Amino acid sequence: MGDLRPDFVGIEALPGDLAEAVLGQSATPETVAAFRKELKLDLPPHVRYVAWLGAFVRGDFGNSLANRRPVADLISWRFANSLLLAGVTALIAVPVAVILGILAALYRNTVFDRLISMATLSTISFPEFFVAYILIALLSVRVALFPSIANINADMTLGQKLYAICLPCLTLAMVVTAHMMRQTRAAIINILASPFIEMANLKGLRRLRVVVLHAFPNALSPVINVIALNLAYLVVGVVIVEVVFVYPGLGQLLVDSVSKRDIPVVQASGLIFAATYVMLNLLADVLSIVSNPRLRNPR
Amino acid sequence: MNNPLLEMKDIVIEGLTGDAWAPIINSLDLTLRKGEVLGLIGESGAGKSTLGLAAMGYARQGCRIASGAIVFDGQELLGAPASQLRLIRGARIAYVAQSAAASFNPAHRLIRQYAEGPVQHGLMSAAEAEENAVTTYRQLLLPDPENIGYRFPHQVSGGQLQRAMMAMAMSCRPDIIIFDEPTTALDVTTQIEVLAAIREITRRFDTAAIYITHDLAVVAQLADRIMVLRNGDLVEENDAGEILAHPREPYTRDLLAVRSFRKRESDAALKKEVILKVEGLTASYTGENNVLEDIDVSVHRGRTVALVGESGSGKSTLARVITGLLPAVNGRVVFNGDVLPAALKHRKREDLRRLQMIYQMPDTALNPRQKIRKIIGRPLKFYFNASRRQQEARILELLEQVELPADYIDRYPTELSGGEKQRICIARALVAKPDLIICDEVTSALDQLVAEGILKLLLNLQRQLQVSYLFITHDLATVKAIADEIVVMLAGRIVEKGPKKEILTPPHHAYTHRLLACVPEMDPNWLDRLLEKRPAA
């Protein structure tokens, strides 16, 4: 419930009248009245909120102001596209990040670790579009390997789609991997410094056994947390990458609708993003509790 | 004499401070024969843990064994390949850490961690090892030995966990066990159980041991031989009995004398006015379970009341209620004849001034970002509105009173040692000219000699200024040294109270008796006698 409030308050707090803002100062009083009627702006705020909420829950997002089409139609296939992009990225980024993170922690302070640490520090400092344009310049303009515009449509096969989204996936993967890797490394180093790891070493156990059986089960909880949080970040990260590659995803729709002030579309797509984000954060919390041995086996 | 089992020669261990290696252990020799228990004793910074770990050929992060020889059973450990060290660690030399709670892996059951060593070293099958574990748990008198191993570490109490770790150390029947302050974090009554377990292990299996501690009385019960270390150097080494009876070095003599000083029998007969009177006090953190139940305590001017109890007895909670940090559910606090409001924010500044507090950890009791000038000066400004010049004069006076040099006025707390910081805390309390100071475990974070200095200082100040102390402690040796009156607490209630003489001479209340009996004495036979007297378990 709390999730729905802020943007509703936002609309209430709109300076001036929404109808005038959308239709422009020159709109005739009749057009404004009709518009207000359509948006039910003539009803009191709490009534509108309840009505809107009820419709939203039923999957009725209303109609777009820009082209009068139902918002749900506009959104559904774009949301699927965004999920495809985020999903493929996650498939690449998660294993790479976790493995590199563990390696960097195990070989701490070696050349390998320092290189990785410099590289990730730079990557997280780069804006996503910088990474994207460098990749375009290198892999699409210099060497024409991949398309610089990730245009996909419903008729394409999965293989064609995957080829089209190569560059956006790569961009996102690089950014997300850098974040995830740094956090994984920190989590593992934290575990390796615990007294029980020293104890395991003093019991004369093999290094592999210490890492796999003693460090790993305890590192699971923080690492899973890191993964889930970064997936949540990924969901938002798609917005910019979609705009760069003109990818027909939900993020691009959101940005377009914001500049057109197409409020119903902004609301619906924003809420879908937020809901996904909240779900993943929730998942992170639940998983880190489930994978924490102390919490899993209460006193 | 048979060959030594472990021989360490000319050991130099260095630690990394900043970018440079500085010595922690300066060229020490250590030998250990089969079945022998060697006590390593010293204050913090003596390097005793570092030396103990070096016996396994192990150095912690930021330390390195720079030179020397470590020969165990004919094998040189220093510079030996990791694979060779692995065969020895756990299997032939085992380690028992100070904090069992941190040293058990939270993800695995106790018995699995017990069995891991013998199975990995190829000594037994998993089933054999688990059977073995139950036997060892039984020998160490752990409750419910058949099932306790199937619990996770966080499901077992501190004293039991410490014994479970000793069982784990015994799992491969090692030749040597290194005990690194295994009882320091425990209450006295729990400590006895653990000491008994160590005695059992070393006697029954003829295991050699290195016992590391700061407490001479504890090591006296267990060790055959004692090495006294200080700042990485050997002060004295001799048979345990010899060291206790005839210490050669002044430092050893000081350590031995720690528990023997007593407050002068003050003019106890002279009853002065009551400063603090706590009446029928009941307190609770949650509103449901009472942490304190019906407490009555009074403190007279210029006298010391010691509040004794183990962790969880509610003694620190009582301090919080008296100071107003935790408003009482029931009862009242009468201070200088006036009833104090229950909550801190309703109290008058004048009342706050007259009731001061000194804490256990001088490290956290002083703001590290304030100079001594501000730490002591602020109360002067706050309570007396003293000018800068008046502040400075008074601060210098106080520094002299707590026996610190005048130039400390412009230092930060981090530039001071633990004992010096505690003296600053005392000065900060005194500057308010209080009637009563609550001392919450003020010596338990300090080394024994330093602690003794603080206690003597507090007594001197009391004589000069007629200030009263409410002295909260778990350490009966401290109580014996400084109290006029004793209040014994258990589980939020007062068990017994009265003048020191009365409480310390029998007949005691059963719990007081147990507490007193559990305080180690500088007598090598004390533990034996105590265990004999107990019903056979």
Place this chain on the structure above:
Amino acid sequence: MTALLKLLRSAPFSARLGMGMVLITLLAAILAPAIAPYGETAVTGDVWLPASSSHWVGTDNLGRDLFSRLLFGARNTIAIAFLITALSFGVGTVWGFLAATVGGWIDQLLSRGVDILMAFPTLIFALMVLSVVGTSIPALVVVIALLDSTRVFRLSRAVAMDIAVMEYVEAARLRGEGLWWLMRHEILPNAMPPLVAEFGLRFCFVFLFIAALSFLGLGIQPPTADWGSMVRENAGAITFGIYTPLWPAGAIAFLTVGVNLIVDWFLHVASGLED
């Protein structure tokens, strides 16, 4: 002061590099009007000219000198990002310290409120709010500062919580000190190292965030020179093999990498001092 100099002298190569990068950017921003060869919005040549002696890094999509616009862009973007970060810290630390020091229902109220705000991804939230209130610079500053202050609140509350349980704070409470003294003299000085590091990180985040919004066309509006919108305006060039958008994008990366290098070192030093 001498301690600071000593610290700076002990800085490793990476940190010195970072300081150099930040210094160059700051100088460019401060001296922009003095050293820029052309005006901020002056059209001086053909569209997307290559680098030459008269246009050091070429011209942009409207034929304005890119180098001059980079300099002015530094000025605008850094100033706004700094303003937002300072604002968000002012709000975040005061409320965070307050929540930690007072506790009780005030803490509950503030923390739950922040939980709700933080449940939304910042970018989405900002987009939704900006779609309603419109994209003016004051709106941008207030909205981002407010959203960002929730992160500052979380951190400063957590840091202050750790400090508030220290006995020296309790000693000050027992002395009868007021809330302001506790926050200003007992908590703040000890919270400085993590807060300073966080300021660097938040500045980077805000800076990237504004750049992203401008890149999406919803941040700083043309013709004001701003690195994010400059990327957007010149984005089309890349497909023709003209690398104009890489200059402003690279400039953004240059500054954030610099700040991150310093923060990384600072965190390392601060954690080393604690143990």
